[in-house]
Amino acid sequence: MQLKVKEELFDEPTCAHNVQKKEKKACKTAVPGSSTGGCALDGAYIVLSPIRDALHVVHGPINCLGNSYNQRTSESKGNETFYMYGMTSSINENDLIFGSEDKLKKGIIYAVNKFNPKGVFIYNTCVPALTGEDIGGVAKELTEKFNIPVVPVQSQGFSGGKNLGNKIAGDALFEYVIGKKEPNIDILTDYNINLIGEYNIKGELFLIKKALSDNGINLLSNITGNATMEEIMYSHKAGLNVVVCSKALVYLARKMEEKYGIPFIEESFFGLSSTNNAMLHIAESFKDANLIEKVKKNIESKTKIIRKEIEPYKKFLTGKRVLLYTGGVKSWSLISALNDLGMKVIATGVKKSTEEDKNRIKEFDANGNIIMLDNGNPVNLIKMIKDEQADILLAGGRNQYTAIKSLIPFLDVNQERSNSYTSYEGIVHLGRQIYLELNSPVYDVIRKAN
Amino acid sequence: MENLKNIEINPLKTSSSLGAVIVFLGIKNSVVLMHGSQGCASFDKVTLTKHYRENIPVYTTALNELGAILGGSGYLKAGVKNIVDKINPAFIGITSTGLSEVNGEDIHATFNDLKKELKESGNYNNLSLAYVNTPDYDGNFEEGYKNAILSLLQTFCIDDREGAADARNNETIDKNNIRNISDYKNNDKDKNKDSGAKDTENIRANVFCPFSFTAMDFLELRDLLEDFGITPVMIPDLGTSMDGHLDENGYLQTTSGGTDIEDLKKAGLNNLNIIIGSSLQSLIAPVKKITGLNTYYFSNVSGLRNTDLFFKFLEKISSRKTPERYKRQKRQLMDAYLDTHFYFLGKNIAIAEGIDILDSFSEVLSEVGANIKIGVTTSKAYENLKNRFEILTEGDIDSFGELIESDGNGIDLVISNSNAEYTAEKIGVPILKVGFPLIDRIGHNFKHYILYKGSANMVYEAANLLMSVNETLMEEV
Numbered sequence: 001m002q003l004k005v006k007e008e009l010f011d012e013p014t015c016a017h018n019v020q021k022k023e024k025k026a027c028k029t030a031v032p033g034s035s036t037g038g039c040a041l042d043g044a045y046i047v048l049s050p051i052r053d054a055l056h057v058v059h060g061p062i063n064c065l066g067n068s069y070n071q072r073t074s075e076s077k078g079n080e081t082f083y084m085y086g087m088t089s090s091i092n093e094n095d096l097i098f099g100s101e102d103k104l105k106k107g108i109i110y111a112v113n114k115f116n117p118k119g120v121f122i123y124n125t126c127v128p129a130l131t132g133e134d135i136g137g138v139a140k141e142l143t144e145k146f147n148i149p150v151v152p153v154q155s156q157g158f159s160g161g162k163n164l165g166n167k168i169a170g171d172a173l174f175e176y177v178i179g180k181k182e183p184n185i186d187i188l189t190d191y192n193i194n195l196i197g198e199y200n201i202k203g204e205l206f207l208i209k210k211a212l213s214d215n216g217i218n219l220l221s222n223i224t225g226n227a228t229m230e231e232i233m234y235s236h237k238a239g240l241n242v243v244v245c246s247k248a249l250v251y252l253a254r255k256m257e258e259k260y261g262i263p264f265i266e267e268s269f270f271g272l273s274s275t276n277n278a279m280l281h282i283a284e285s286f287k288d289a290n291l292i293e294k295v296k297k298n299i300e301s302k303t304k305i306i307r308k309e310i311e312p313y314k315k316f317l318t319g320k321r322v323l324l325y326t327g328g329v330k331s332w333s334l335i336s337a338l339n340d341l342g343m344k345v346i347a348t349g350v351k352k353s354t355e356e357d358k359n360r361i362k363e364f365d366a367n368g369n370i371i372m373l374d375n376g377n378p379v380n381l382i383k384m385i386k387d388e389q390a391d392i393l394l395a396g397g398r399n400q401y402t403a404i405k406s407l408i409p410f411l412d413v414n415q416e417r418s419n420s421y422t423s424y425e426g427i428v429h430l431g432r433q434i435y436l437e438l439n440s441p442v443y444d445v446i447r448k449a450n
Numbered sequence: 451m452e453n454l455k456n457i458e459i460n461p462l463k464t465s466s467s468l469g470a471v472i473v474f475l476g477i478k479n480s481v482v483l484m485h486g487s488q489g490c491a492s493f494d495k496v497t498l499t500k501h502y503r504e505n506i507p508v509y510t511t512a513l514n515e516l517g518a519i520l521g522g523s524g525y526l527k528a529g530v531k532n533i534v535d536k537i538n539p540a541f542i543g544i545t546s547t548g549l550s551e552v553n554g555e556d557i558h559a560t561f562n563d564l565k566k567e568l569k570e571s572g573n574y575n576n577l578s579l580a581y582v583n584t585p586d587y588d589g590n591f592e593e594g595y596k597n598a599i600l601s602l603l604q605t606f607c608i609d610d611r612e613g614a615a616d617a618r619n620n621e622t623i624d625k626n627n628i629r630n631i632s633d634y635k636n637n638d639k640d641k642n643k644d645s646g647a648k649d650t651e652n653i654r655a656n657v658f659c660p661f662s663f664t665a666m667d668f669l670e671l672r673d674l675l676e677d678f679g680i681t682p683v684m685i686p687d688l689g690t691s692m693d694g695h696l697d698e699n700g701y702l703q704t705t706s707g708g709t710d711i712e713d714l715k716k717a718g719l720n721n722l723n724i725i726i727g728s729s730l731q732s733l734i735a736p737v738k739k740i741t742g743l744n745t746y747y748f749s750n751v752s753g754l755r756n757t758d759l760f761f762k763f764l765e766k767i768s769s770r771k772t773p774e775r776y777k778r779q780k781r782q783l784m785d786a787y788l789d790t791h792f793y794f795l796g797k798n799i800a801i802a803e804g805i806d807i808l809d810s811f812s813e814v815l816s817e818v819g820a821n822i823k824i825g826v827t828t829s830k831a832y833e834n835l836k837n838r839f840e841i842l843t844e845g846d847i848d849s850f851g852e853l854i855e856s857d858g859n860g861i862d863l864v865i866s867n868s869n870a871e872y873t874a875e876k877i878g879v880p881i882l883k884v885g886f887p888l889i890d891r892i893g894h895n896f897k898h899y900i901l902y903k904g905s906a907n908m909v910y911e912a913a914n915l916l917m918s919v920n921e922t923l924m925e926e927v
Contacts, residue, residue: 029512029514030488030510030512031512031528031532032510032511032512032525032526032528032529032532033483033509033510033511033528033529033530033531033532033533033536034488034509034510034512034532035491035495035507035508035509035510036488036492036510036512037488037492038488038489038492038493038496039487039488039489039490039492040489041489042489042492042493057457060548061465061548061585061586061587062458062461062463062464062465062586062587062590063464063465063467063468063490063493063494063547063548063586064489064493064548064586065458065461066458066461066463066464066465067464067465067468067493067494067497068493068494068496068497069460069461069869070460070868070869070872070889071496071497071500071889084872085459085460085848086459086460086461087457087458087459087460088457088458088461089456089457089458090457090458090461090463091587092587092588093585093587093588095587096552096587103456104456106455106456106457107455107456107457108457110454110455110456110457111455111457111459126486126487126518126548126549126552127548127549127552127586127587130518130519130549130552130553131552156487157487157488157489157490157549158487158513158514158515158517158518158549159514159515160514161488377536378505378701378703379703382701397496397499397500398495398496398499401499401503401504401505401701402505402701405505405696405697405700405701405702406700406701407700416500446696450696
């Protein structure tokens with residue numbers, strides 16, 4: 001049985017929270033009767049499925065894929081695009097009795113012959129993990145047969161939540177994909193970086209990429225929004241890894257540092273000051289005075305332009321009160337963006353934040369007034385919004401209806417967001433969307449009729 | 451053919467646990483608890499939230515590896531108790547999943563155990579529970595939906611009889627006194643009792659509708675029955691629970707609206723059962739047996755012919771004439787057929803959907819003259835539709851795309867859900883998006899595809915899509 005995921009995945013020396021724990025296990029295991037987020041499969045699929053020229057095959061009963069595929073807002077553009085596809089072995093009772101490895105193998109052979117992909121990811125799920133199916137063996141056999149990476153991802157949901165799934169995905173990339181190919185020499189420049197944990201939601205990657213290239217920095221590989229297998233295979237040639245908004249994928253960056261000597265930094269591209277800082281830190285990592293000088297100059301001129309663009313929104317938004325309820329890195333990185341817009345963050349959700357995330361929140365909280373909200377159940381959220389007289393809730397899709405049913409203005413800042421909010425252009429979008437939502441007449445109209 | 455490829459590529463199929471979840475969402479003041487890994491509940495919840503654009507009260511027992519191997523009964527019990535402490539719903543509908551079923555644990559026994567414990571503790575008197583087996587590796591959505599309905603009837607009409615007796619302790623009617631629709635008119639005793647009221651006002655019908663009905667379909671059917679003097683107990687009632695309405699109390703942690711458990715307990719005291727939908731055909735025998743009532747089945751109530759039959763049935767059981775507004779709707783449908791039929795001449799339709807939409811849409815579109823070419827569905831239970839389609843098969847959306855592309859005459863209109871968007875777009879055929887999931891559309895709760903009015907709406911929507919393509923062709927000539 002492949003019940004256990006690697007012990008190592010539970011140990012994260014760069015995570016203060018994790019180091020304190022005596023027993024190394026997944027963060028925040030769900031309690032029966034709760035309505036917490038997704039499982040390890042969900043987390044692994046989020047990380048890997050944007051790789052657009054690979055097939056993604058979920059080995060399990062129909063619900064693991066069939067009940068929910070086609071929901072990702074990660075964009076991938078290009079000719080070889082299979083990321084819109086969802087595939088599953090859809091095992092049934094017969095397969096439980098007679099075994100499903102053969103079915104899995106035949107299914108993948110059919111799909112590879114039909115689509116001719118550059119790689120295949122096989123995601124294990126609870127049922128075949130319990131019955132002891134060997135997806136590793138299938139992957140190995142098919143790798144040899146097709147001469148493309150066929151990657152087993154041990155993402156059975158009972159192992160843990162999304163966060164663990166992210167790590168499992170990172171581990172799969174490290175073991176089976178990264179370093180398997182050398183890049184063409186002409187695509188390398190003096191300053192090659194990888195982004196890790198950027199999923200190109202609403203095309204955000206394209207905004208970040210533009211900002212990087214304006215500064216003469218080459219984005220060698222993006223892990224994994226809009227990525228190809230090839231670019232991940234040669235990502236070990238980068239001079240720097242920039243981990244974006246993902247504590248879970250620091251694991252991957254650390255492994256790449258150990259094996260390939262690539263240093264890594266953690267940055268956020270939410271907001272003007274964060275984006276500026278990220279650009280500067282990237283330049284500083286290359287220890288090149290010319291690059292640093294160039295970036296500083298760009299930052300100066302870019303800041304002027306963006307400040308001018310957000311001015312009309314800032315005028316209205318200054319002093320408006322926000323309750324921010326989102327996960328992990330965004331619990332602090334968005335504070336910076338909202339500060340840029342003159343808004344006052346009254347509370348931020350820290351349920352999925354690490355100790356380090358919490359420290360970063362304090363950095364942005366000059367007066368020590370921001371409440372760290374650990375219990376974000378809907379009733380609590382509504383109460384806090386009312387008590388603290390918040391003007392708007394910024395959160396993920398699952399809280400959208402909590403807010404609007406209570407006639408509280410809302411903006412989705414998680415993966416279902418309908419606008420790109422990162423990098424220089426993103427802060428303008430964010431300001432504009434909050435401004436528009438706060439000025440919507442609908443809440444008043446309903447309140448009066450209610 | 452699906453067995454040859456051994457893989458589902460862009461699945462059409464969804465699992466049985468999802469079907470059961472939806473039934474439980476049609477119960478009033480309800481919460482659903484899925485016994486499985488947290489992902490089982492989360493994946494469903496995300497899809498349902500996007501489809502309905504509502505809070506979806508779906509919770510998980512969060513089985514981890516220990517529970518999966520050593521047994522999950524403790525997780526299930528803790529889950530129920532935690533939900534009561536936190537939310538205090540009137541009803542918790544429990545489903546199993548692939549994970550909780552695969553080790554062969556007797557979840558039903560745990561459920562009965564739990565019910566006993568809760569009763570003995572005395573703190574949970576206002577809570578009703580139902581449990582349904584829905585191993586995700588067995589069957590499909592429609593089976594989960596059906597089995598959850600049966601579990602509700604079994605639980606509240608049979609197992610909880612004691613409770614049912616409490617609920618009706620002021621009523622003198624017992625099982626022997628259940629009125630049969632055929633002798634209803636001669637029941638003088640009732641007439642006397644209801645003096646002053648019309649003699650048919652007391653007809654109560656248990657109504658079972660398929661998931662293919664939109665919330666508006668549920669609501670229109672309810673209005674229609676009431677206009678005939680029939681009080682419907684809809685099981686489940688996705689009309690009042692999932693129509694998308696702002697509750698007086700704003701945000702709720704449970705469903706708002708839906709079937710009342712008290713009505714479920716008295717289902718056996720009603721006058722008749724009405725079952726609609728091909729996918730629910732196999733409910734006829736068990737529903738009849740459990741309730742002991744006359745049971746009437748309609749494979750669908752869309753299109754002129756079928757709606758006529760349904761109205762005849764309503765006239766007969768209610769002894770009332772069809773109200774004027776429906777006669778007018780029938781005339782409107784006739785006109786809709788005449789006006790739109792030009793756009794359907796020689797047009798080929800391909801449908802990838804569950805069995806009920808396959809049935810109702812092909813019924814209406816064949817009445818208006820379209821060629822019903824390709825049907826792809828998720829189960830083998832489609833024998834009675836075979837004659838209406840040129841090709842009818844079980845499959846996924848990828849094989850649906852292949853069939854469309856290989857079709858010599860060309861397909862003019864695709865009918866499917868959001869998951870087929872990409873395929874239809876790639877082939878360049880307009881798509882009428884219906885069914886589940888619809889995650890890139892809003893307001894589908896207000897669409898209406900049954901009875902006279904809904905059928906007219908259906909042909910108008912389809913004709914408009916065909917019309918836009920026609921105009922382009924004319925420009926090219």
